[in-house]
Amino acid sequence: MHPDGHGDLSRSSIGSSSGRHAGADLEGFGPGSPARADPRTSPAARWVAAPGTKVPGPSGLFALIAVNRRPGRADGRGMRVVTGAQARVGARGPDPLDRALADQASEFHVVCDASGAVRWVSDAVATVLGYQPDEYAHAAAGGLVHPDDADRVADALAAVGEAPGLRRRLQYRVRAADGTIRWVEATVTNRLGQAGVDGLVHTMRDVTTRVMHKRRLLERERHLRTIVSSAADVVALLDDAGRIEYVTPSIAPVLGRSRRSLDGGWRDLVHPDDALLAVDVFEAALDSPGQTHGPVDLRMRHGDGGWRIMEVFVTDFRADPVVRGIVVNARDVTARRRVERERQANQTLFNTLVEMAPVGIVLTDDEGAWTYVNARVAADHEVEPETLLGWGWCRCFDPDDVERVRAEFVAWNGEGRLVTELGAADGTERRWRLTLSRPRLATGERGAVGTLEDVTTRRGLDEMLLGGAAMGSVAGVVGSAAHDLQNLLASIVFQLDLLGDADADRVRAVEEAVDRAHAIADDLMSLSRPDKRAAQVVPVGALLVDLTDMLAVLVEHRADLTLEIAEGAGASLVRVDRSGLERVVTNLVVNARDAVDPRGSIEVRVGTVDLDEGSAPGRPGRYVAIEVVDDGCGIAPDMIEAVFEPYVTTKKDGNGIGLAASRRMVRSWGGDLRARSTLGEGTTMTVLLPLAQS
Structure with a gap:
């Protein structure tokens, strides 16, 4: 098969259009191209180059090529048969209808003899490749076919020329009149020996845009396949019954399995306790085609016998003409889930310790407003924790002390610890010691964390301890x-x-x-x-x-x-x-x-x-x-x-x-x-x- 994916059309036809877009490299064109008849000696070329010369051969040649819808002698398919008397070029000037058809044509026709010399070219060549018929004959003789395609084209023409009636289609590159490289699709039919034709008939069209689009599509497909194949996620395509039609190579490193080991379908992979959950997500996907459902965590058996937690997404693309199946995307989240469980357990333990702490614990924002208090702080003041948040804490302490502490907080640069004391708002002798530190956070926040301790009793104990009678100690x-x-x-x-x-x-x-x-x-x-x-x-x-x-x-x-x-x-x-x-x-x-x-x-x-x-x-x-x-x-x-x-x-x-x-x-x-x-x-x-x- 030809690299461009055109099947067995790999070796055919003659100089025509195609290749790259305007300005493409023409290197290699010229003497190295397939041999052509000398345009100065070829009878067909001289006829093309000499307007008014009578077309040789019977009029059957034009019955194969010229299509016309105006009244005239026609066969049952609407093809106008051009007689020899009508086939004079330039004697009476171009027919207006023929010129209009040539200007709008998307393909042109060429007739060559057994040696490859051009005998006749339709006027539509000007629309397709920019050549006038006589120019095309001269250019074909000098070599229009791209050097990289020349041998393949020559071999294809030789094969067609050896089998009367054989038809072959092929694609190759030619040089257009403006110097650009074009891809053409040529259908070559062997009419050698047929009355009125006696040649190889080429029907040629410019397919450059189609070839380029196809190449870009193939390139994107290769790119996508490379990404999918090297991705850490496993992507599988399932049929209606849940059988795996395709799975990416990542199945091996992720689940330690080969494609052959999955003949039983995805059900053989899923943990029995997660089977119902898997069925639910698949049914939800089937009920809403085109919509992705998930993620859900499913345990799947690894090739080593263990279980891996896979985060799964399911999308029903059965109606998509390209995909035509159910797409499953799964990634291994075993380690992540373990870390999340440990983090959650640690957070629960930390929250419990904070709530049970024998001292009050507070968090503040960068201005000193409280954003969190534990149960001990609320219990000491016999209020609900929510009432102390923001600036609510100020109502529980002596106003003068509150004003002083807020000023100290504003002046504090965050270095070291801020240790201060607050008296009770009710005028009693109760005292609290507030100790704050400002952790360095990656977020740049400048809030503080600290403790609030009732030191009323402790003060007395410290005095007794340092005075020599520490409660009898x-x-x-x-x-x-x-x-x-x-x-x-x-x-x-x-x-x-x-x-x-x-x-x-x-x-x-x-x-x-x-x-x-x-x-x-x-x-x-x-x-x-x-x-x-x-x-x-x-x-x-x-x-x-x-x-x-x-x-x-x-x-x-x-x-x-x-x-x-x-x-x-x-x-x-x-x-x-x-x-x-x-x-x-x-x-x-x-x-x-x-x-x-x-x-x-x-x-x-x-x-x-x-x-x-x-x-x-x-x-x-x-x-x-x-x-x-x-x-x-x-x-x-x-x-x-x-x-x-x-x-x-x-x-x-x-x-x-x-x-x-x-x-x-x-x-x-x-x-x-x-x-x-x-x-x-x-x-x-x-x-x-x-x-x-x-």
Whole structure:
């Protein structure tokens, strides 16, 4: 079969039209084409080229070719028989009707002798290929057939010429008068020896457009077949009975099966428990031709004996003249369904945990409005969860606190955590701690997720724990006392290591440390009652000067310690528990020592500062500020406030008690303990104490 799909019409006829569109390559035309009679010597060619020359032969030649509907001698099929007297070209000028028919003709006729020389050409050649009859004869002699088709055409003509009466149809390419390549379809009939004809009669038409359309259609079909064959989906064509007429090669990698293994039809593939579902979707498709039904998940047996979940679509195309069947599209979604089930199970578990959480959980939008609350938040406020969404939560808290929290949220850049507290709207002492963090989402949303915890009771428990009577919990108190003892006993051990030569100053420092250790031991005798030591007025400068020797021992060989007292600040008085303030400063210096590199710098500064209502820990006024400044590793921004919570620490061997206990004590004196820090640069811990009168 010819590559163009024209069956056994592969070898025929003579120079005619066809091929590509205007401007196609003419390479190969010319001397290499089949041999033709010399147009200067061929009698037929000379007749064509010489208007007025009488057509040789009987008039039967024209009875085979010329079709006319005007009155005249005609056979029963309306073909006008042109007599010899009428067959003169140019003697009386062209017949108007013949010219009109030639101009509208879609095909032309050629008569050749046994050698292939053109004897006669109809005028319609001008309409089909643009040649005048005489021009066509000259062009045919020089080679009109495309070189790639020349041998095939020559062989076909030779075969026709050897069998009288034989007719053959073939397609090939020729050069048109404008230089373009055209495809022509030629029907060649052997009339050699027949009276009035005696030649090979060619009926030729231009089929370029049809050939090009067919080629494009075949190309699209190949393209589609390639896509379908390489696709991951399985596409099957079923008949009315459900038998598989065609299935794409993807059946092998997807279901591990060959086409031959599917002779039983799709029913042999579907899991018995899914059979009814499969029948339903097929019946729905049959009830509405042309409409796709699905998807439905059907389990299908794999070649390895296991089951695969296939997402199936069914469309009834039986009425389509091209498809004429039921199209099934199936893709393997086993892994996807497994992931979806796991995700759904995890989501259910997560939702359950969130709803059962002992603390409130909230989600906010980028402006601070709540978009979700769990059951605990609603229960704490004895309302339905929906009433707290949006800005409904504001009605449950103190208006001043709400305004402050909203301002903090707007100013928050999303780094670290936003920790704040809210009071109750009814004026009671209930307090809630709101802790928010802003996750980095791929969607770019800037909402926050956080917890809302009722800290009313916890506050009291923290005070009791840090004060030494944590609801009778001896472990909590001993932990706090042990922390202080570690600092003091570390000094004692260090001093004992240096007593090679009796040194009165060092011995005195050891004795002072031991005395303080005894004082803490005395504290352990009253575990069940809160700390009720009486505060006294203490000069800050003198207290720190007395403490400097012990502090220097604690940081010796580790850091350089300096004490700087601003002018006039040394005589400043504060009302505190003296030993408690010593413990606070000692704890801050030890923390600084652990944070700096060897030979780092630690500065203890004392000064005074005026604080207004917005910055003062209590009443506005003048405060004594004790700063412990180091150049150590610093504290991460999200840990600045967290380090003051019990059992939160940034040190490898820390217990998280020192800073929490220190802040509790400072606040009990009406002051506060605050921190400023920059990672990699250092930390400043500031003790603020209200100035006392003498």
